[in-house]
Amino acid sequence: MLLSKINQRLALLLLLLYPLLAPAQAHLNLALEANANRGRPLLLWARKMDGGTVVNFDTATFRQGRGSLRLDLEKADEPTSAAIYTLFSFPVDSVRGRLVTVSGWVRTRGFAGQAGLYAYAHTPDNDDGKDRRDQLENLPPNQEWRRLELTLVVKPTATAFGLGVRAYGSGQVWFDDVEVRINGRRYQDGPLAGTEALLLTAQERQTPAWSFEQLPPPAARPDPTRVTLRLDSLLPRQGRHSLRLTAAPPARPGEAVPVVYLGTLPIAQLRGKMLRVSGYWRQPAPAGAGAPALPVFTYARLSTDGRGGTESQWSHGVVELPPPPRPGAEWAAFSLRIPVADDEFATDLSLGMRLPGPATVLLDDFTFSLDGQPYVPALPPAPAPAAPTTAEVAWLRRVLVPLPVSAPAAGAASKTPDLAALGPLIGNARVVGLGEVTHGSGSLFEMKHRLVRYLVEQKGFTGFVLESSADCEPLNQYLQTGQGDPARLVGSLGVFSTQEVLDLLRYLRAYNQRPGVAKVQFAGMDMQAPENALAFLQQAARPDDEFVQTRLRELAAALAQVPRSGGGPALDLFQTPHQPTDARLQTLLRLIRELRTGLDTRFKLVRNPDWTARQQARFLFELRRLEQGATFRRLPLRQGGDYRDACMAENVLWLSQNLGLNGTPTKLAVWAHNAHVATSALSQRPLGEWLRASFGPSYLSLGFAFGQGSYAAESGHTFRSVAAQPAPAGSYEAWFQATKLPAFVLDMRRLKLNDENAWLFQQQQFRDIGIQEAPQNFASHELHSEFDAVLFLQESKAAQHLK
Numbered sequence: 001m002l003l004s005k006i007n008q009r010l011a012l013l014l015l016l017l018y019p020l021l022a023p024a025q026a027h028l029n030l031a032l033e034a035n036a037n038r039g040r041p042l043l044l045w046a047r048k049m050d051g052g053t054v055v056n057f058d059t060a061t062f063r064q065g066r067g068s069l070r071l072d073l074e075k076a077d078e079p080t081s082a083a084i085y086t087l088f089s090f091p092v093d094s095v096r097g098r099l100v101t102v103s104g105w106v107r108t109r110g111f112a113g114q115a116g117l118y119a120y121a122h123t124p125d126n127d128d129g130k131d132r133r134d135q136l137e138n139l140p141p142n143q144e145w146r147r148l149e150l151t152l153v154v155k156p157t158a159t160a161f162g163l164g165v166r167a168y169g170s171g172q173v174w175f176d177d178v179e180v181r182i183n184g185r186r187y188q189d190g191p192l193a194g195t196e197a198l199l200l201t202a203q204e205r206q207t208p209a210w211s212f213e214q215l216p217p218p219a220a221r222p223d224p225t226r227v228t229l230r231l232d233s234l235l236p237r238q239g240r241h242s243l244r245l246t247a248a249p250p251a252r253p254g255e256a257v258p259v260v261y262l263g264t265l266p267i268a269q270l271r272g273k274m275l276r277v278s279g280y281w282r283q284p285a286p287a288g289a290g291a292p293a294l295p296v297f298t299y300a301r302l303s304t305d306g307r308g309g310t311e312s313q314w315s316h317g318v319v320e321l322p323p324p325p326r327p328g329a330e331w332a333a334f335s336l337r338i339p340v341a342d343d344e345f346a347t348d349l350s351l352g353m354r355l356p357g358p359a360t361v362l363l364d365d366f367t368f369s370l371d372g373q374p375y376v377p378a379l380p381p382a383p384a385p386a387a388p389t390t391a392e393v394a395w396l397r398r399v400l401v402p403l404p405v406s407a408p409a410a411g412a413a414s415k416t417p418d419l420a421a422l423g424p425l426i427g428n429a430r431v432v433g434l435g436e437v438t439h440g441s442g443s444l445f446e447m448k449h450r451l452v453r454y455l456v457e458q459k460g461f462t463g464f465v466l467e468s469s470a471d472c473e474p475l476n477q478y479l480q481t482g483q484g485d486p487a488r489l490v491g492s493l494g495v496f497s498t499q500e501v502l503d504l505l506r507y508l509r510a511y512n513q514r515p516g517v518a519k520v521q522f523a524g525m526d527m528q529a530p531e532n533a534l535a536f537l538q539q540a541a542r543p544d545d546e547f548v549q550t551r552l553r554e555l556a557a558a559l560a561q562v563p564r565s566g567g568g569p570a571l572d573l574f575q576t577p578h579q580p581t582d583a584r585l586q587t588l589l590r591l592i593r594e595l596r597t598g599l600d601t602r603f604k605l606v607r608n609p610d611w612t613a614r615q616q617a618r619f620l621f622e623l624r625r626l627e628q629g630a631t632f633r634r635l636p637l638r639q640g641g642d643y644r645d646a647c648m649a650e651n652v653l654w655l656s657q658n659l660g661l662n663g664t665p666t667k668l669a670v671w672a673h674n675a676h677v678a679t680s681a682l683s684q685r686p687l688g689e690w691l692r693a694s695f696g697p698s699y700l701s702l703g704f705a706f707g708q709g710s711y712a713a714e715s716g717h718t719f720r721s722v723a724a725q726p727a728p729a730g731s732y733e734a735w736f737q738a739t740k741l742p743a744f745v746l747d748m749r750r751l752k753l754n755d756e757n758a759w760l761f762q763q764q765q766f767r768d769i770g771i772q773e774a775p776q777n778f779a780s781h782e783l784h785s786e787f788d789a790v791l792f793l794q795e796s797k798a799a800q801h802l803k
Helices: 002-021 390-399 422-424 442-459 473-479 484-496 499-512 530-540 546-562 585-603 613-633 637-658 687-698 730-736
Strands: 045-049 054-056 068-073 080-086 099-122 131-140 146-153 160-182 225-234 242-247 259-266 272-283 294-304 312-319 332-339 348-354 359-370 373-375 432-434 463-466 521-524 668-671 699-715 717-722 743-747 765-767 778-781 787-798
Touching: 068 080, 068 099, 068 613, 131 146, 131 160, 131 743, 146 585, 242 348, 242 463, 242 765, 259 359, 312 348, 390 743, 422 442, 422 699, 422 743, 432 442, 432 463, 442 499, 442 668, 442 699, 442 787, 473 484, 473 521, 484 499, 546 585, 585 613, 613 637, 637 668, 637 687, 637 743, 687 699, 699 730, 699 765, 730 787
Parallel strands: 432 668, 432 699, 463 521, 463 668, 699 787
Antiparallel strands: 045 080, 054 068, 068 160, 080 160, 099 131, 099 146, 099 160, 225 242, 242 359, 259 348, 272 332, 272 359, 294 312, 294 348, 359 373, 699 717, 743 787, 765 778
């Protein structure tokens, strides 16, 4: 009973907090909290003030929450006036023909004059076009918190409703906790559909293309628990991608259907004209289900130029468009007509879609016309990238942790271990993701060697996991027994067959020879080469085990028939995850199921099995990697990338539980590209996001970066040294280089946004190179949301690949 009540209270709390947590839409901020709307608390409020009035949000004085609105009115010969009020963003549909009660709290210090609330409704049948009520009172100079209230009957013909706070006089006035009740029921200050673009910068609002080759800006994306957005590479109408929107079923009866932001058009050329939006859409129906709910296209007129105050912006509300004919599983053309009002206040037109769940719809290739003539939205010139300021660099130097650029010389006396400064960052982490901006920087590899050494010697890590599909068991045996030629074994690691990795593995072998230490184990987590998993299975199985050997021979034959990516039509596992339509893959998956089931049954029935439980688990693990790799080969490029990261996360989780001796959990150092160890990404779900879901804060994501130098790039079957492109202005590396420090680590987990670090919370260019030489070294990233910390080196040298 107690647990039930607690759950009910938690559910109620989440319900009340949900409007404040919704990521993509603005809300009115009636509570007058300073951090609302991404730190723009008066985003949907206008202001009229005499000179000498200062508007502040006071986080030390408030009636409830974490702050209040304070007006400082200058003492002058004439009383000073100030009004802060909402404009057109309040949903007028909710108040038409109803009694509206507005209340709020006021406080004064050293004040002389009047202060209070007011509310108004625009109505076409009034002489002045407006109904209005004021509740202004002569307040004492030092009034403690006092509640004010007014009522207004809103006519059914009202076209807009707003409310505000006012002060007239001199001194200080605080306002807090404004509340609206409609026919006695409290208005929930929730996210307002159509306001997504108001949370974006001017540059972000100008959608660069309507072909959906990239997702909308992160700040405008919907709550992922309601609607998910993905770039879909399977059968786009044109280009490489289409936009896939998937809405979840409503969490409770009567829940509002979300509006998904698609993009913005500047309205200057549209005023007074008929805008036609043309495009393509399709709506695959889930297997065995009826027709999904029909999506509805929407638009909203916005004002984004701060008219009416330095911060004021507003939305005129969402308008639903008549739905085009329902699409099917194939691409279908549609056309929408939007009469754009000749409104001098509107500056942008936001397009969206209201998507009832559960449903999926795909969109592609939008084009536009005005009064029958083709129209291509003009893009504003890109602003010049900002150079790091003195204050920004000073802040960065205060919060970063400098690191020695190289390890102490062998035999050098030292009171502290190498990289001991990283101890607070690593803390109690059980899995540490060690990233890299390229697979070819020898300098980053050397730093990661030192980090692995620190994790092993000082933090008790006993697992080293590499982003590799190679058969890593011979290398692990070398670490345990010293058997084998390490240089030859490292030569099988492909892009990681470098002198730097060889040096690390030789160190680990030497460490394992120390008396009394917990031996370090080595494994690969990737699954792109199912032949290697099959080879392990063939070597591990007893030659006289007819059941296993027969199945392995059948698996080898089936695997040879599974084409690699690009061989035959790719699978769409979004639509048929339970039954791939590829007969060759079906055969292989059936054989795997039969072998897995047979082994499990036999292990349970035999009193003294030939295999230990640990050997059985390892065999089944490699069988799973075979299954992963074969399925991966049949997926389109985009789905394949997401599937690969999910599988690597599954494998890391298994290794953390089974790689240690005697089945004990193991602390793991996971060596992979930045794109994999990141806990979020702009267009996919990386390995690190899965690991954060599995391990919580016990997973540490450490991105790596460098400023200048060279890296090794694959060229044919060899690697060559390539000069890295200089860090451009406006890139994260530009700020890092400005510190003039040779190496440092920046812990971003507890940073608070301020004027000196705003660049770190924004999307910027960041070096991002794979295996081959990259014609463009930099791509857009959100560093603060992708990594817990970043380790930076000023200089990079190319990795030394083994001959």
